[in-house]
Amino acid sequence: MKLLVTPCCLLWLLALSAAEGDAIGSGLRDRSHIEEMLRLATSEPSVEFSGAIKRLLDIYHKAIKPMEQVFRYNELRQHEVTDGEITSKPMVLFLGPWSVGKSSMINYLLGLHGTPQELYTGAEPTTSEYTVIMHGERLRTIEGIVMAADSSRSFSPLEKFGQGFLERLVGIEMPHKLLERVTFVDTPGIIENRKQQERGYPYNDVCQWFIDRADLIFLVFDPTKLDVGGELEMLFRQMKGRESQIRLILNKADSLSTQDLMRVYGALFWSMAPLVNVTEPPRVYVSSFWPQDYAPDTSRELFMKEEISLIEDLNQVIENQIENKIAFIRQHAIRVRIHALLVDRYLHTYHEKLGWFGDPHEVFQDIVNDPDKYYIFKSILAKTNVSKFDLPDKEAYQDFFGVNPISNFKQLSQLCSWTGGCLLEKIEKAISHELPALLSGITKSSEAPAPPAKAAPASPPPLPGACKSPECEEKPKNRWRKQ
Structure with missing residues (x-):
C-alpha cells in the first residue's frame, strides 16, 4: 500500500515542522x-x-x-597595591562547590551560550583553573605565567604563589560591552573530600588574594548539594570583614517544586548561620541563572524578580x-x-x-x-x-x-x-x-543640577493605551559614562 502525499498535505506538514522548530527554539530566555x-x-x-x-x-x-x-x-x-589594581575594573568573584552553575551563570550574563567563547560546563567538576574573563580587542587566551609577568595588569602579585598555581591560572580576553566595565573570575569548585595538599598550590591563600580584591562575591549553591565542609568553613573565615560584598545564590531553583524549594531555602540558612557571624544575613538570590527557559509549573515570576534584583546589585557595584x-x-x-x-x-x-x-x-x-x-x-x-x-x-x-x-x-x-x-x-x-x-x-559633581534647557515645544498627549507607570519612565543614566 502506497502513501500518497498531496500538495496540500505537504504544505501542512511543512507548517507543522516549522511550528515545532519555533517551539524548540523558544527554549532560550530573552x-x-x-x-x-x-x-x-x-x-x-x-x-x-x-x-x-x-x-x-x-x-x-x-x-x-x-x-x-x-x-x-x-x-x-602581603598585600601590595599596584597601579593596575587602582585602575582596574570592578572584580566579581564566583565561589562555590563544583557543578553548581558558576560557569553557566557567567555564560548567561555575557550571552555566550552557543558561541565559540562559551565557557565549558558539565555535571562533573569541569573548572580546574582560576579563569579570569576580561575585556580585549579580540578573543584570545592568556596563560597565567604571562598574566603574572605583565606589570600593567592587576594580577602580577599572583606570581608569589608559585609556578604550580600559575599553571592553573588562565585569562580569557574578548570584546564585550559588559567586560569593558567589569571583570569576572571563575574559580575551581569546592570539593570537601579532597585535601588541600592535593591541589598542588596554596588554595586558601589564593582565594584570600581574590577575596581581598573582589568588589562582589557570588557564593553559588545547588539546592541538591548543600553540604558544608572544611574548605567552605575556611572560605567564610577568610571573608570575615567582607560580609557586605557576599551574595548567596541558590541556583537551579526551577529544578524543585515550590514546597521543596522552601525547605531547601531554610536548610541553606540553617547551614550558613554558624559561618556568617553578622547581625544582618547576606542577601540570598533564588533563581536559575542560565540561558534555558524556566521549567514548567515553577515560580517563574519570582525567579525573574530575583534575577532583576541581582542585576541591579551588579550594576550598583559598577556605578x-x-x-x-x-x-x-x-x-x-x-x-x-x-x-x-x-x-x-x-x-x-x-x-x-x-x-x-x-x-x-x-x-x-x-x-x-x-x-x-x-x-x-x-x-x-x-x-x-x-x-x-x-x-x-x-x-x-x-x-x-x-x-x-x-x-x-x-x-x-x-x-x-x-x-x-x-x-x-x-x-x-x-x-x-x-x-x-x-x-x-x-x-x-554627580548631584549638580543640569543646566536649564531651552523651552521645548509642548509634547503631544499620550496615545491611548500608552504606559504611564513609573517603570516606563527613562532610567537614570550612568554619570561616569559618556552618553
Missing part, C-alpha cells in the same frame, strides 16, 4: 533586560571618571607608597566603582599609618630600654614577645586617633621583625626633609583631607 539594566549601550569612561582615577593615583604615589616602602608594609600584610576605589585606598592608608606608628613605637621603646651593657638582641626579643609589658599597642590607641579594631595581631610582628631587623628602620621624626616634608604628615593629610575631598568632589 536576556535583553540584562543589557538594558547594565546600560551596555554607553561608551568609554567620562572625563570626570578618568580625572578622579588620575588624582587617586597621584595621592597614592606621593603620600602612601613612600610610607609603605620605608616601613615594608607589604611584608606584614560606584570610583567611590569604592577611594574608600579602599583610604582604608589601606589607615593600615599603613598604623603599621608605621607601631614600628616607630617598637623602635622608640628599644632605644629607651637598651642600656650601656645590655644585649641588644635580648632586649628587643623581650619587647617583641611581650609588647603589652611595654604598652606598645595601648600607647598607639592613647596618643593617636586609631581604632582598636584596625590594629594588627601582636603575633604578626614577631614574624615581621624576625625577617626585618629593627636596625633597618628609622623613627618617624627622622623621616622629614626641607623640600618633601614629613612622611607622617603626608599620609595623615591624605587620610584626613585629600581623599575625603576627592570623594566629596565626586559626590557634588
